[in-house]
Amino acid sequence: MMRPEEIAVAILRRSWIIVLAAVVAALVAFVGTGGETKTYTVNARLMAIADPPDYWVDLYAKNRLASYRDIISSWAFISAAMENADNDISPDVAASGLSVSHNPDANVVQITVNDTDPQRAADIANALADEFVRRSVEMNEALLARPRLENQTRPETVAIVKLDTPSAPSTPNASRRGVSTAAGGLAGALAGACIVFLLVYRDDTLKNRTDLERHLGLPLLATVREDRRQ
Numbered sequence: 491m492m493r494p495e496e497i498a499v500a501i502l503r504r505s506w507i508i509v510l511a512a513v514v515a516a517l518v519a520f521v522g523t524g525g526e527t528k529t530y531t532v533n534a535r536l537m538a539i540a541d542p543p544d545y546w547v548d549l550y551a552k553n554r555l556a557s558y559r560d561i562i563s564s565w566a567f568i569s570a571a572m573e574n575a576d577n578d579i580s581p582d583v584a585a586s587g588l589s590v591s592h593n594p595d596a597n598v599v600q601i602t603v604n605d606t607d608p609q610r611a612a613d614i615a616n617a618l619a620d621e622f623v624r625r626s627v628e629m630n631e632a633l634l635a636r637p638r639l640e641n642q643t644r645p646e647t648v649a650i651v652k653l654d655t656p657s658a659p660s661t662p663n664a665s666r667r668g669v670s671t672a673a674g675g676l677a678g679a680l681a682g683a684c685i686v687f688l689l690v691y692r693d694d695t696l697k698n699r700t701d702l703e704r705h706l707g708l709p710l711l712a713t714v715r716e717d718r719r720q
Contacts, residue, residue: 501686501687501690504686507685507686508686509679509682510682511678511685512679513675515674515678516671516672516675516678519670519673519674520670520671520674522670528663529587529606529662530605530606530611530658531602531603531604531611531659532608532611532615532656532659533600533601533603534601534618534619534652534653534654534655534656535653536558536598536619536650537597537599537650538552538555538558538597538599538649539551540646540648541630541646541649547648552597555592555597556592558592558599558622559591559592561622562599562618563588565581567618567622568584568588569581571584571618572614574621574624575621579610579613579614579617583614584603584618587604587605587611587614588614588618589604601618603615609658611658612656612658612659619652619654622650623650626648627650630647630648634647
């Protein structure tokens, strides 16, 4: 059994294997991500506001944010939004890069669209936001149009306000090529280290006087030099 210091020296002698494995793996990762398609991200925010301002209506709007998110993500809503926006974007394409989140603290729903075409990403985000605002206006108008007594106050409603009208971004999302290359290099170095350790661990040859004396338990009386002149 080799001593720890001997193992360390043996691994150090074969460190070129670790370096080579790391370089090869990094190159593979770099080339493999060379054809990575550029993507663009567009965000459009919608805010739910009590009209007229009221704590309980505001709290109701906050509790409804999750349902707003689900509505916007639904296939029927996406299809209607693309149709009403009068564009040629299919619901499949619009839904593929869509994600919707909400922030209860700010009563805000955020529509995020990722697409390889920056203009299409902006068109999808705006179409979805505009469709939700349009539906909110229609619902509030229908509620206000209901007959009510003369002494009955105006019904409280929740207004949806579009906070952003995003345009096509000019800068694509950050490439993950550098991260992938670094991760590949690290994985290659670990694989190379494992290979070197196995080579050292399975090497049971006797290489010097110290190995002979320790493993055989006998003193070395003489050595014979190899004649390289032949």
